[in-house]
Amino acid sequence: MAKTINIKEISSTIERELPTNGVVRVSGLVNDEFVERLRQQCLSSIEIESQKMGTADYDGFGRLLFAPVYGGAFLELLELDFIADLAKTYMGSEPILYTMTTSCVAPNQSNYTAKIHRDNNIRPAGCVRLLVMQILLDDFNEENGSPMFLKGSHRKETEPSNKRFDAEAQMITGKKGDVIFFDPWIWHRSTKNQSNQWRSCVLLGFVHPWMKQRFDVKPMLEATDLSGCSDKVLGVLGLKNTPPKSWSEFYSNNKPIY
Template identity: 30%
Template sequence: MKLDLSLDEFNAIMAERGWVVFPRAVDPALVARMAEDLEAAWDICRAMQEKNGVASDADHTVHHLIGLKPSFLEYIDASEALNPYYEAYFGGRYILNSFGGAINTQGRTSYAQRIHRDIRSYSGDMPLLLNTLVMLDDFTADNGATYMLSGSHKAAEKPSDEDFYAHAERATGPAGSVLVFNSNVWHAGGNNTTDRARRSVTPMYCRPFIKQQFDYPRVLGYDAGASLTAHTRQVIGYNARVPASLDEWYQPPERRMYRGDQG
């Protein structure tokens, strides 16, 4: 990844506007693999949605991609270049909260296209959650680039539809760009009016003491952490697990399931 934004610039933009786009931050070959894997992941997720009767309003949305296809874990490795920005936002360590995605196609809608924020409780100046979105195709106004209401992370109240669409900006960029935003920012997916899919994956991060939406260490295997890079082991959540026995609790610092540097 080649990133030209200084940390001071990043902090200033996030404080004022609440979101920033890193253009062409991901290697094109990895982008292509994730796009292909996303299509396969959709088939897996859709089968489970239909099996359990939760297929409505979730068209072409996928969830918890870690462990489904290898490129998504590879992205966590590759995103280490963004680590200084994410640690600056949180003021320290963070872990993966969820890793979903979407395939936005003409004539299809899902919950992601409603005006929303992805943190259920407004956190004000305390950064608890960070949204990111990796553009696997070019994001344009025509194919449904995300609407972002700049500065809306400073207020708890949801804006009216009229106010939102009157002032929201579009997060556009070429494939491989990464949108990063404060999870208090109100946003909405746009409508795709083209004949080509607009695909993305959406890793979200949180402070280590917040529960992950999915037990990613359990998915990969609790012993698999030793084979991962230090960065990926941290982000996946191996350093912020909950002990399930006294034997797991009574361990020296270097072997504890929740490490002392996690906040």
């Protein structure tokens, strides 16, 4: 499933680029066979959620609320070594998912990400490092909705004007299987998909284990088969991140469970 990956080399690239620029693309981290399975599960799950909504005409169309609830390839993605390893190295602690979603743009449409935005509007005291990974499931090009990033804007408090963003932001294109790593505070947006095919990707946002996740993950995953998940993935999902609930539970463990 995974290609041979030099974690140390990629970590160095992320460490060099993100503090200054806020974004970097790394080529070929996921192979074509797994990319296609992941892409198909994205699109079928989007169809399920649009049926729940009763329409495809809503702001979040193309975004799954919390992808791991659908199991399958979404959980397998979290098993890939580079996912947790790169997040841990960059953030300096065991990462947990803030959320895991999709940003898929239907043919000849835009979606909710077309507005200039940050993925996190609250910067913790001391500028604690957080990380987002965007897994490309199609070739991203100038026609099909590739994202625009304003490099360095994660180091600024103020929102850029539309004029400045349009003048200075750079489009990041790439091949399926590439991963775009970025700081959630960077200003960015998607562009319109002017092709006749879906443009698909998965987004994973990571936070530190002492931070709150977007959802109460345990009940969210109550109906999901997690029997095939490794302890590593259960940890990334935040399911091993529960604070001790009693004096005896705290002291019965050789190391804290939070």
